Amino acid sequence: MSSSVLYDAPGPKARVRNIIYTVLGSALVLGLVVFSVYRLNEKGVLEPEVWNIFNNAGVRANIRDGVLSTLKVFALAGVLSLVLGLLLAVARLSDHKWISWVATGFIELFRAVPLLITIYALWVLFLSYKDDLGVIGENASFWALVIGLTVYNACVQAEVLRAGVNAVPRGQVEAAYALGLRKTQVMTMLLLPQAVRSMLPTIISQLVVTLKDTSLGYIVTYAELLFAARTMANNIIVNGENPITAVVIVVAAIYIAMCLLLSSLATWIEKRGRRAKTGITVAHAGGTGGAPEDVPGDVGMPMDGPPDVSK
């Protein structure tokens, strides 16, 4: 981080200016922090009684159960979305026109409809056919959330993978065909492994999105972490106030920790991948040398062309 292409190594004047900015910037940040703490204190959020609620066995059990149900949905939806995403990507790249069309339609539709609506619709659907669905009918809200997340994220992952496949140099494919590999072999042995590797950071940031979106379970009465937090924030009264701020701070910290763990996994994998020189290196951002944020997450971008597989 010592030098960036965007600015020179600072000379004496610039150094002074940078110091001024540093001081001003730090003062600004510090001021904001101090002000917030001051206000929090003034509003009684920092009273020990308020934070003592987290020592209560019931509150802890609620948070733990919330985290576990969130992780349960995430684990299932994450794995399923990757599998379905792989299938969709292959289908969309298929030479059979109709398969490719069906996959494209599926992807475009579910990417365009808000996830909230997909989940709600699935829930209503599952409840309507409750008796015929066995396990799914028993636990409709859980499965609506899982399947909703799966379908939506699979569409995004499919597009990410497709972009990865498109980024593999043509020559490799031609070479493979020349060697006598069949279509399936080219896809499974050549294209997909490289696509997965080059797109890993994006795939994982989409997984982070999946993790965060489990919080949409509130719409179908699934008691995940945020749902549990909301109930607690509303039902507990300390010093005549609801400890909303305290609960929000704790829950936000838990979410951020979970997501950061997942994205640091991405960084780690990316670094490992880069060590092996055979892979396609991903264009990675300069500047602060951050990594998992390389590709902006939320919906995977419609990378119709190959991404910038650089230099």
Next chain:
Amino acid sequence: MKLRKSAAVAATIAALALTATACGGDSGTAGDKPKGGSGGKDQPKLPTYTVATDVKVDSPTLKKAQKAGKIVFGAKNDQPYLGFEDTDGKRSGFDIEIAKMVAADLGFKPSQIEFKTVDSGVRETTISKGDVDLYVGTYTINDERKKQVGFSGPYFLAGADLLVRKGEKDIKGPETVKGKKVCSIVGSTPLQEIKKSKYGAETVELAKYSECVQQLLNNEVDAVTTDDAILQGYAAQRPEKLEVVGKPFTEEPYGVGMKKDDKALRDAVSDALENHQKNGNYKKAYDATLGLSGSKPQDPPALERY
């Protein structure tokens, strides 16, 4: 390098959170028990209900519940004295007692009752699709809803009222809310009412009443409107901060919701309600729950069978 640091921080937080939750101490206090809800010496005690045996009702819902050995009730979890859940997962309130009464007469022990939190927005969906067998949660009987679900009851008569901050000078009733910010939940009947030009309030719509109350305490809105029974509960939680205006402007008869065409179940639940109104359990349950909030005692309303 920075990233490794952030990963370490994240891991630490996660580990802390896990250990903190894992070894859960009892030392903390969560002040979420409605005052005097249980245990106090002079407090009225909750009645116990005799569980009926060998109940035979020709209702598909009930038969399924009997086969499963449990009955699922939809309820609210954030309305003190009506339908409330504390941090230990214990539910209390008048609606919960009604559920227990009905369940007892249908042959289910308290341990066979499963409660599920269902917020207002998805009530009809969960009931009509059978996600819950019965619903007790300040559920107003009206004709629009009767098109989708069946009702037994009413078991209580409430009316829309206004909750304001203690010492509020301007809002004296529904006629005085012009231009004031009034909060309620999305699509609720009192909200539709107060929006009308007759009253002319500016409205804010949230997902939960308790969130509206929070907005009121934060001075973000000037009043919260919904049924007086619900508002009384919130006022009783914080008597020094909130009060109910006390001028109901609608009628909200509460019923037990169930699948629309299940007449046998509808009658069975009505019978159960009538039975407990007669044997005094209704009154006892009321005194031990809603009555504590300062809600005015009322005679059990006449059941409306159809």
Next chain:
Amino acid sequence: MNVLLDHLPEFREGFIGTVLLTLSSGLLAMVLGVIVAGFRVSPVPPLRFLGAAWVTLFRNTPLTLLFLIAWFVVPVIFWPGLSPWTKAILALGFYTSAFVCEAVRSGISTVPLGQAEAARSIGMTFIQTLRLIVLPQATRTVIAPLSSIFIALTKNSAIAGAFSVAELFGVQKLLSDKGFAIVPIFLFVAIAYLIITFTISGLFRLLERRMGVAR
């Protein structure tokens, strides 16, 4: 079909609500995102830290939680008395700005090194380099990701429906609360969203073609 015709005003209000919400929070996200991206590559360490913290915080928090913060924490700690609209725009705008920032930042990194070096060698300052040389060129690569960020924003605005903002998803809830069959309402709402998202992706594709100068 009747549901649509009978409740056209509600649908229209919801549609306009979603569009306006997307536009205004999108604008906020753009402005904040570009500024924060500038912070992230700036020569001043605390600003870089601020930028990184901003992105970490807003990218890793569920949007619903941000809405709760906007409704219940911001009024207590900072400014009381914001309207539901303002709160929704703040929550959506701040959340999306983190994604915009990362898109812009990766866009910056695709601008050939020589460009920035040339700018510096003719004596441009950091801000000039960024404003006159790098950002205009980064725009091209950023358009595709931005398009999907805006589509995500449109869809995310559905969450505002539960927080007193009239938008499409709220219409669906309102009508199904009133007791109308859910399937047709869903269909209409989904179509309305499709219209908005396809418009956005169309506009961006147009923009991309316009800006897609051969390098």
